[in-house]
Amino acid sequence: EAQVTQNPRYLITVTGKKLTVTCSQNMNHEYMSWYRQDPGLGLRQIYYSMNVEVTDKGDVPEGYKVSRKEKRNFPLILESPSPNQTSLYFCASSFGVGSPLHFGNGTRLTVT
Amino acid sequence: GQQLNQSPQSMFIQEGEDVSMNCTSSSIFNTWLWYKQDPGEGPVLLIALYKAGELTSNGRLTAQFGITRKDSFLNISASIPSDVGIYFCAGAEYALNFGKGTSLLVTP
Numbered sequence: 272e273a274q275v276t277q278n279p280r281y282l283i284t285v286t287g288k289k290l291t292v293t294c295s296q297n298m299n300h301e302y303m304s305w306y307r308q309d310p311g312l313g314l315r316q317i318y319y320s321m322n323v324e325v326t327d328k329g330d331v332p333e334g335y336k337v338s339r340k341e342k343r344n345f346p347l348i349l350e351s352p353s354p355n356q357t358s359l360y361f362c363a364s365s366f367g368v369g370s371p372l373h374f375g376n377g378t379r380l381t382v383t
Numbered sequence: 384g385q386q387l388n389q390s391p392q393s394m395f396i397q398e399g400e401d402v403s404m405n406c407t408s409s410s411i412f413n414t415w416l417w418y419k420q421d422p423g424e425g426p427v428l429l430i431a432l433y434k435a436g437e438l439t440s441n442g443r444l445t446a447q448f449g450i451t452r453k454d455s456f457l458n459i460s461a462s463i464p465s466d467v468g469i470y471f472c473a474g475a476e477y478a479l480n481f482g483k484g485t486s487l488l489v490t491p
Contacts, residue, residue, distance in 0.1 A: 313483035374425030
């Protein structure tokens with residue numbers, strides 16, 4: 272089944288404790304992206320990747336890092352999480368920029 | 384990214400009613416997409432539009448790519464309780480830009 276898999280689904284952590292949210296897709300997509308969803312603000316892009324070893328900032332990149340060492344994986348790293356990063360995070364992939372995105376089921380992160 | 388204006392922000396309707404929502408942009412787009420997000424899930428693509436004036440249906444859903452290429456509309460006919468969720472528009476000139484969503488509540 273074609274899918275984007277994120278882990279974990281839920282995560283509660285404390286300020287400053289590094290964490291990684293994993294994302295993997297099995298559709299051989301070149302383009303991958305991370306979004307955060309907050310009430311009233313919709314989906315905001317954090318980082319995206321056009322292909323392996325090619326990443327770029329989205330609209331809200333501060334406090335996040337990503338890597339794209341393999342085509343299928345695109346982890347989101349929070350080196351020192353803060354409470355304002357409490358949010359619902361989505362990974363998505365597509366054949367290319369501007370193509371319809373396939374979304375994962377989300378990771379709900381709470382930073383206390 | 385570019386700002387898309389999606390309206391209404393929320394709708395509260397009775398089962399059986401028709402629903403209309405729209406999205407506008409200040410830029411010309413060559414792709415319009417409509418997604419639905421069920422509670423606790425990720426957005427799922429409903430309809431993709433690639434041509435100005437295009438009208439496409441998916442069951443009870445119908446979407447149109449505006450002829451000015453700056454807007455798109457989504458209609459849901461004869462709503463049912465499982466239509467509940469958040470509907471997002473997305474448009475692309477190059478990269479995808481998302482609207483803030485329309486939250487739909489349907490009462491039996």
